[in-house]
Amino acid sequence: STGAFAAGVLLAGNRFRPQIQADIKPFEGILLGIFFLTAGAELDPVVVLREWPTLLTGIFAFLITKTTVLYASGPALGLTRAESARVAFTLAGGGEFSFVLFKLAQSLDVLPSALDQLLTASVIISMSLTPLLGDLGDVAGNYLESISKTVKPLPWDGLTADEAESIFDEIDVDENGTIEIDELRTALVNLRIPFNAIADIFNAFDSNGDNVISKEEWNDGIEKGLLEEALRGISEEDTASDIELADDAIVVCGFGVMGRSVYGMLRKAGANRKGDIVAFSLDPSRVAAGALSGASVVFGDGARYDLYKAAGVTKPKAVLVTYGSQPRRMDALKRLRAALPQDTCIYVRADNRREYSDLLNAGATDAINESIETTLRFGALLGKCDTPDKSSELRQYMLEEDNATSSASVETIPGYTEDELSDISEETGLTISEIIKLHDIFESIDVYGGDVPIFELRETLMRISETEPVDVDELTRSMELVDEDARGDLSFEEFIRISYLSRTFKNKSY
Numbered sequence: 001s002t003g004a005f006a007a008g009v010l011l012a013g014n015r016f017r018p019q020i021q022a023d024i025k026p027f028e029g030i031l032l033g034i035f036f037l038t039a040g041a042e043l044d045p046v047v048v049l050r051e052w053p054t055l056l057t058g059i060f061a062f063l064i065t066k067t068t069v070l071y072a073s074g075p076a077l078g079l080t081r082a083e084s085a086r087v088a089f090t091l092a093g094g095g096e097f098s099f100v101l102f103k104l105a106q107s108l109d110v111l112p113s114a115l116d117q118l119l120t121a122s123v124i125i126s127m128s129l130t131p132l133l134g135d136l137g138d139v140a141g142n143y144l145e146s147i148s149k150t151v152k153p154l155p156w157d158g159l160t161a162d163e164a165e166s167i168f169d170e171i172d173v174d175e176n177g178t179i180e181i182d183e184l185r186t187a188l189v190n191l192r193i194p195f196n197a198i199a200d201i202f203n204a205f206d207s208n209g210d211n212v213i214s215k216e217e218w219n220d221g222i223e224k225g226l227l228e229e230a231l232r233g234i235s236e237e238d239t240a241s242d243i244e245l246a247d248d249a250i251v252v253c254g255f256g257v258m259g260r261s262v263y264g265m266l267r268k269a270g271a272n273r274k275g276d277i278v279a280f281s282l283d284p285s286r287v288a289a290g291a292l293s294g295a296s297v298v299f300g301d302g303a304r305y306d307l308y309k310a311a312g313v314t315k316p317k318a319v320l321v322t323y324g325s326q327p328r329r330m331d332a333l334k335r336l337r338a339a340l341p342q343d344t345c346i347y348v349r350a351d352n353r354r355e356y357s358d359l360l361n362a363g364a365t366d367a368i369n370e371s372i373e374t375t376l377r378f379g380a381l382l383g384k385c386d387t388p389d390k391s392s393e394l395r396q397y398m399l400e401e402d403n404a405t406s407s408a409s410v411e412t413i414p415g416y417t418e419d420e421l422s423d424i425s426e427e428t429g430l431t432i433s434e435i436i437k438l439h440d441i442f443e444s445i446d447v448y449g450g451d452v453p454i455f456e457l458r459e460t461l462m463r464i465s466e467t468e469p470v471d472v473d474e475l476t477r478s479m480e481l482v483d484e485d486a487r488g489d490l491s492f493e494e495f496i497r498i499s500y501l502s503r504t505f506k507n508k509s510y
Contacts, residue, residue: 090137250277325490333346345365345366354420454479
C-alpha cells in the first residue's frame with residue numbers, strides 16, 4: 001500500500017498524469033468500491049458494541065480538534081471564513097492513509113492489536129459521517145456569509161504603489177508582464193462585474209490600444225482612479241442587465257464563428273441602432289470578446305424565450321440559430337417554435353440537405369444550407385442565377401434531386417448516406433472506413449443518442465492513442481475550437497473534425 005501510494009505521488013506530477021487518469025477512469029468506480037469494501041471489512045462490530053462510550057468520546061474529540069485546526073488554517077491559505085468552515089467540516093473525518101499507518105505500526109509492534117482495532121473503528125465511523133459533516137459545513141458557511149458585511153471594501157481602495165504592483169502580479173497569471181482581457185475578466189468576474197463593464201475597464205487602462213495592459217499603464221490608471229471609478233459606477237441594476245435592447249431586436253443564437261459573422265454582417269448592413277441585435281452565448285470568453293468589440297452579447301441559453309423577455313426582447317423580429325451542433329440546432333428550433341409567437345421568423349443554419357428538410361419540417365421559417373448556398377453563389381458568379389426567382393427555382397430543384405438521390409442510397413452509418421459520407425471524407429481527408437470506425441467509437445460513448453461530453457471523448461481518444469503521453473492541452477483546445485455552441489459536448493460531425501484537426505490521432509488505428 002505504501003509503495004502504491006508513493007508511486008501514485010510520483011506519477012501524478014509528471015507528463016504521464018493525464019494518460020494515467022484516462023486509463024484508470026473506467027475502473028475508478030470499481031477501485032473505489034473495493035476500497036470501501038476492504039475498509040468496511042476492517043470494522044469489528046463486537047469492538048464497536050463493547051467500546052462504544054470510548055469510541056463516541058474519541059470520535060467527537062477527534063472531529064472537534066481537526067475541524068478547529070482546519071478552520072484556523074483556512075485564512076492563512078487565502079480562504080474566507082465561510083470557505084474555511086465548509087472545508088473544515090468536510091475534511092474533519094479520518095483519512096484512508098491512517099489505515100496504512102496503523103498496519104505499519106502494528107507490524108513494527110508499536111501499536112497493540114486491541115488499540116489498532118479501536119482506532120480503525122473510529123476512523124471508519126468518522127469517514128461514514130462525511131456526508132453529514134459536509135451538510136453542516138454548508139450551514140456554517142452560509143451563516144458566516146450572512147453575518148458578514150454585504151458590501152466589501154474594494155481591494156483597490158487607497159492602494160499604495162507597492163500594493164498596486166502586487167495586485168498587478170496577482171492578476172497577471174501567466175507572469176508575462178502584461179494583463180490580457182481574459183486575466184482581467186477572471187479577476188473581476190468574482191465581483192459580479194458585467195462583461196461589458198470589464199471591457200470598458202480594460203479599454204480605460206489600455207491607453208496605447210495594444211490590447212494588453214502594461215505595468216506602467218496599470219499604475220497610471222490606479223493613480224487616476226480609473227478602476228475605482230468604474231467599479232463604483234456599477235449598480236446592482238447594471239449588474240443584472242447592462243445592455244439596453246429593443247423589444248423587437250434580432251436575436252442571434254450562438255456567438256461562435258458563424259454567429260460572429262452573422263452579427264457583423266447585420267451590423268454592417270445597417271442594423272446599427274443600439275439594441276437592434278443581440279447574441280446569446282453560453283461561452284463566457286465569447287461573451288467577453290463580444291463586449292470588448294462593442295457587440296451586444298448576453299450570457300445564456302439562446303433557446304430560452306424567458307431569457308429574451310428578461311433581457312427586454314419581448315417580440316423578436318427574427319431569431320437566427322447558428323449553433324455548430326445539429327442536435328443543438330434542432331433542440332433550439334423546437335423549443336423556440338413552441339414558445340415564440342407563430343408569426344416569428346426562425347432561420348436555422350443547416351450542415352447538409354437532409355438536415356435542411358428536417359428543420360423545415362420541424363417549424364423553421366427557412367434554413368440556410370451551406371452546400372446549396374455555395375452552389376447558388378457559384379451560379380450567380382457565372383450569371384446563371386442572378387435573380388431571386390431563379391435562385392429559388394434552382395434551390396428547390398437541388399433539394400428535390402437530393403431527396404431522390406438520398407432515397408436510393410444505402411445508409412452505411414445511420415443518418416448518413418454514401419454521398420454524405422463521401423462529402424465528409426473529402427472535407428476532412430479521412431477515408432470512409434476511418435469515419436465508420438470513428439462512428440463506432442462515438443456510438444460506444446453516446447448511450448443517450450445525442451451529443452457526447454468533451455471529457456468523455458477526450459479520455460476515450462487518450463486511451464486508444466498509440467502514442468503516449470498525449471498532449472491533453474492541445475486535444476482539449478481542439479475540442480473547444482469545434483464546440484461552437486460552447487455547451488461542453490460534441491456531435492458526431494464535430495467529433496470527426498477533431499480527428500481532422502488533431503495530428504495526434506490523424507494516422508492512428510481507431
